[in-house]
Amino acid sequence: MKKIALIFSVLTIALVSCKKDDTTPTTPTNPAPTPTPSPYVTLGTATTTNNETVTLYADDSLTVGHTRLYVKVEDVNGDALNGATVDFAPLMDMGTMQHACPIEQPSYNSAIDMYEGALVFIMSSASGTWTLDVNVNGNPASFTLNVNDSPAGIKDVGTYTGTDGKVYIVSFKRPNNWVVGMNDFEILIHEKATMMSFPADNGFDITFEPIMTSMGHGSSGNIDPVNTANGHYIGEVNLSMPGDWRFHFELIKSGVTIVNDATLDILF
Ligand SMILES: [Cu+2]
Incomplete structure (x- = not known):
């Protein structure tokens, strides 16, 4: 004292x-x-074949779209492991077919003493069963995930077939805390190369326009998203009033429009 x-x-x-x-x-x-209360929601605990205890956390209950996930790994003695190789292997079993989703593989975040990565859920659990293997040094711990649809009026992820015949997944990086005025925002673009492979695509030029759906007007001072890395594109949006806004994106490659109108919706 x-x-x-x-x-x-x-x-x-x-x-x-x-x-x-x-x-x-x-x-x-x-x-x-x-x-301070824990800012995370615990999704579950599972054990690897090598007897590590793996606990999986998220910012909130799961909904479709880009979702940060956090992993704590403890050895048999309950000591936290921070030097392991941790990776995600998600799978949705739809009965007649199976597929994965875009993955941002975890890396160790010393600030929170956990591994942090992300998945872009492209479907809710209403259409099948999501499982996630968290591999610790190659040894899986398996989780079943419950992914909900977005609340009405919100669309955080969309799938579009391009004029090049390829399928693209466009999503908001989350979480977002929209305010009236200028907001930084980030979208991700992944190609659905196969049912199991969703590489990030850094090759787009993007023009974008936000429209307030219920009132039919736009706003000024918006800044088109520009690629940074790993399929991320950073822009700025002017939300001149609270309400229902639709973000319209034109995705262009080498001067050719690939997706004319990819849309994401927010409500705040
Ligand atoms: Cu599915």
Whole structure:
């Protein structure tokens, strides 16, 4: 307690001396730190064939679209493993056929002491069963995932067949916290090369226009998304009022329109 008291007196002195213009320097009245609740939703725990315990987390319950996933790996003694090779192998079993989805393979994030990656869910569990193998140094821990459809009025992912005959998946990077005014946003483009392979596509030039659907107007000052890496494109949108906005994207390659109108919808 003496140490804490000392720290606070030092802090108070530092605050007072730094804010010479303040006539009434405030002293901290509630110095006890408030424990912050876990920001993650636990999706499940499973064990690898090598007896590591794997716990899978997300930002929220799962809905279709780009979804960040977090993995904690503990060895038999309960010690966190941070040097493992962790990768995702998602699969949707639709009975008559199976497919995967776009994957951003996890890497270790020291700030949260977990492996962080993402999947782009292209269908909800209403159409089949999603499973995810989290491979730790090649040893799978298996999870069954429940992926819901988006709430009404929201479309975070869309699938489009291009004029080049290829199928593309366009999604918002999530999470998004839309506000009135200028918003940075990011979309991802993946090609559905096969049922199991969805490589990121960095080859597009994009023009885009947001339209407020219910009122039929657009907005000014928008900035077309530009490719960064790994199929990500970063732009800016001016949401001049709250409501239902549809983002219209024209996807162009070497001057040729590949997808004329890919759309994503938000509601805020
Ligand atoms: Cu499916």
